[in-house]
Amino acid sequence: MSLGDCAAPMALEVMIAVWGGVNTALRAQLLAWYDANARDLPWRVRPAAQAAGAKADPYRVWLSEVMLQQTTVPHATPYFLRFTARWPTVGDLAAEADGEVMAAWAGLGYYARARNLLACARAVAGEHGGIFPDTEDGLRALPGLGPYTAAAVAAIAFGRPANVVDGNVERVMARLFAVDQPLPDAKPELKRLAAGLVGNERPGDWAQALMDLGATVCRPKQPQCDRCPVAAHCAGLAGGEPETYPRRTAKAERPHRHGVAYILTRGSEVALVRRPPKGLLGGMLALPSSDWRAARWSETEAMAAAPAMADWRSVGEVEHGFTHFTLTLQLLRAEGEADGVTQGGVIWSPRRDLDGLPSVFLKAAKAGLNGLL
DNA sequence: AAGTCGTGGCC
DNA sequence: TGGCCAAGACT
Incomplete structure (x- = not known):
């Protein structure tokens, strides 16, 4: 419901009092639900x-x-x-x-x-x-x-x-007040609506109650409105399609990038590098790799970008989805000579101890070592 | 202020 | 299976 739904003219003070009463009831109902759930x-x-x-x-x-x-x-x-x-x-x-x-x-x-x-x-x-x-x-x-x-x-x-506003709270507010404006433009309005519900009693529990409601009842898909403690206040439910909130603007499609990852082994060890401190995977251990670009890498280009002179063999490729692009990583493997490394800063690491790698490189290492881990 | 920045589970 | 999305922050 909204203030505009009050058909009969009311003094402003009365409207505020009525509205405040609704909020008081809603807060008490949600906190009681939280105590039990x-x-x-x-x-x-x-x-x-x-x-x-x-x-x-x-x-x-x-x-x-x-x-x-x-x-x-x-x-x-x-x-x-x-x-x-x-x-x-x-x-x-x-x-x-x-x-x-x-x-x-x-x-x-x-x-x-x-x-x-x-x-x-x-x-x-x-x-x-x-x-x-x-x-x-x-x-x-x-x-x-x-x-x-x-x-x-x-x-x-x-x-x-x-006023604790995360994705859960945005969704709950969008449904409770049937906000038709799409995200992300609706963020300020959703935050304003959430602020209107914040009271002075049990602030931490209120925040967690709202997020628990969003996570377990007012879920993104198949909201469980029959179990919702504040269903009586929900304009989205009253409208018949609460699951369609929040609206979202269509996202741009993700581009595809290509790179080469190099798996250089020395006995039971694998050559790793430390990525630069900022940007993608910044500060993390990684397999040596080429740039990631729109075009695939030819064999010649891949050899030229290799971190060492070695007998590189293609051992397949892996695909990995990032937030804003999809990556195909072509995999080259070689048994390295210690003096063949042409890039500095190589960290030799035991094959069996690659847990410190980001998932994309762990995936590439496992695929490229073909069960040799 | 619009882009950048991971991953795994889900249907 | 591929797109969607989860308790956002930083630049």
């Missing part, structure tokens, strides 16, 4: 435990929120468990070597997050005495904390009544 997640302090005095650890809240940026709960969970077991405090993480943290992040994607994670941990440890700022603005100033993550940590770890 909150997911049990390793970084979460459940409502019952909070009542018993347990408090969220800002380090764990922050770490989980960064890992969950554009990442599903099942994918992030094992990483969260490994990180917190290995680095129990922000100080432990801050003291770790870059390469160790990047390798631990391998496979999780969006590697700028790992670089910013370390930068943030070191800022907190070095400039804040190991204590996270407890305000949204203070958190927002840290590396890797944008509008969403700063609001989420402020609300969940520090009980600040912040």
Whole structure:
């Protein structure tokens, strides 16, 4: 529903009072639903435990929120468990070597997050005495904390009544208010609508309740409206097609790129390189590779770009989808002579220890070594 | 402000 | 099976 649906003329004060009452009811209904249906997640302090005095650890809240940026709960969970077991405090993480943290992040994607994670941990440890700022603005100033993550940590770890808006909340708002404007243009409007629902009671639970609702009931596909605690307020449901929200503008098609990856072995070892600190897969270990361009690489071109003089043999290719392009990686393999390496900075790594590679290179290495791992 | 930046699961 | 998309941030 919207204010415009009130047909009879009302004094402004009355309209505000009625609207406020609707919001109060909606908030209470969703929080009650959360008390009974909150997911049990390793970084979460459940409502019952909070009542018993347990408090969220800002380090764990922050770490989980960064890992969950554009990442599903099942994918992030094992990483969260490994990180917190290995680095129990922000100080432990801050003291770790870059390469160790990047390798631990391998496979999780969006590697700028790992670089910013370390930068943030070191800022907190070095400039804040190991204590996270407890305000949204203070958190927002840290590396890797944008509008969403700063609001989420402020609300969940520090009980600040912040407007926590992620993809789940955008979807819930789009359905609740039947917003026909498509994403991403609708983002400011959806955020404004979400702000109108934020109250002062249990800010952290409110944020998590809204996201749990989006993840388990108000799902992208096949929303479970019959189980929704706020279905009575939902204009999208009333309109009959809640699953069609949020609208989205059509995306541009993904281009295709081609590259060559070189698998140079020396006994049981494989030659790896460290990618430059910024850009795609920045700071990560990788197989040596050519540029990635629109045209396939001829055999001659592939040889000319090789990192070593060697007897290169074609061992197939792999395809990998990135967010904004698809990559075909032609694979060349050779048994290397130590003095044949023409590119500097080669890191010889055991074949059986390639877990620190991003998925695209792990896939290429496995395919190119053809079961020799 | 529009592009860049990963990955795996899903239907 | 291929396009869609998930607790976004940075430039």
